[in-house]
Amino acid sequence: MAFMTRSSIIAIGASAGGVGALHELAAALPATLPVPVLVVLHIGAHRSELPAILSAAGPVPAKHAEDGENIQSGCIYLAPPDRHMIVVDGQLRLLRSPKENCARPAIDPLFRSVAEHYGPAAIGVILTGRLNDGTLGLYEIKRRGGVAIAQDPDDAPYSQMPESAAEHVELDYCLPLAAMPGCLLKLIEGKTGKEVPMAETSSLLDHEQEPEIVAGRTFDRPLTVTCPECGGALKKFERGSILKFGCHIGHSYTSEVMAAAQFEEMEKVMRAAVRFLNERAEFCLQMAEYTHAPHPDISAQWHAASRQALDRAYKLRDLVEQDWLTPESSAEPPIAARAHGKAG
Known part of the structure; x- marks a missing residue:
């Protein structure tokens, strides 16, 4: 009316x-x-x-x-x-x-x-x-x-x-x-x-989950996506044409912000793993030096463990620094979107 x-x-x-x-x-x-x-x-x-x-x-x-x-x-x-x-x-x-x-x-x-x-x-x-x-x-x-x-x-x-x-x-x-x-x-x-x-009601999206098969190995789809801020389970729902995610703590994200926050958290975790691997390599090297004189066989095992950790640190670092697909940062709204409403 x-x-x-x-x-x-x-x-x-x-x-x-x-x-x-x-x-x-x-x-x-x-x-x-x-x-x-x-x-x-x-x-x-x-x-x-x-x-x-x-x-x-x-x-x-x-x-x-x-x-x-x-x-x-x-x-x-x-x-x-x-x-x-x-x-x-x-x-x-x-x-x-x-x-x-x-x-x-x-x-x-x-x-x-x-x-x-x-x-x-x-x-x-x-x-x-x-x-x-x-x-x-x-x-x-x-x-x-x-x-x-x-x-x-x-x-x-x-x-x-x-x-x-x-x-x-x-x-x-x-x-x-x-x-x-x-x-x-x-x-x-x-x-x-x-x-x-007229007021609209929200609807919860609920899609059946199927396992993904990558390189012959099966990865079950996660039961849910978690909050980048607190790790809590996220629900997703639609409001009009907007897809939103929210956890029980109260953190909420539109889909584009969620994608950016999730990617940032993923990169942070992977870089932390690189640091831990590098620290493990250093720790194993120190143990190899400490045990070299009394136990040369054990020292050789520590040396091998150090080389393994360092090799995996390099591989993970190379993986992190590769180009990643980020559709959330490249997607452009349709030109027609600017035609909504009226000017003046």
Whole structure:
């Protein structure tokens, strides 16, 4: 059903290149902004001067959110270092819950909470950044009748986050940064109408597992894929066209972030194995030298063990340093993805 609604909150997510984008956006907002703006920038646990930067950029004051404070209009609230920021019943809550998409603060928790508590009155905005944090949260905002906006990928210093949003979410607007302030003000004033979509339900993917046969040897498929962060079992499920993985601890990943995190952990483990083999070679060599005089036969066995460990260390190192297929880093969203939504 089509209706006219006045948006009452703006949630913005950004990553790489986000400081400049947020500075430009803050500079164009009016001093009389009648809604709050909630922002997550991927800053990890590092100290952030973003409140001072955005406060100096324009007339709307910016501050790090405080746990339990009431949300006020005419203010830019920023997720502080190492804390997820969410909204609950008109208040801001700061959580040190598990990382999502390898980030804390992450965009998805904020967007999900905004979708839940504000529904059609919410605006979600994805700006420049790598990978795709925020896509699933923007999907929730859209699913509950809110407005979904992404920066035009051609206008973004880092296009992956806006491209992911355009690929998986039916955007209402895909705009260059310079056009966003005007669009946001029109939405706040209730000068646009939109359809509220029916809520969708998630579905758990469940495929029968068959063993893989490699070089004549059978490798049973694992019962599950494990979390790169904690080693817990991961469930996978779909939200729209987005494939997501989550463990019982609470770590969650979109498929692209999961692929990158899994590869990084795999490489770390393999390099640790190289180190252990090299250390075993050194230990066996020391034992060979220690036992050489009293027990030459035993010393020869230690020498052989040392050579074996060193040989396998070299082989494993060569394996680690080979080129690996990484479809997650080379896949491009379809060109049609940028056609989602409308400009201006």
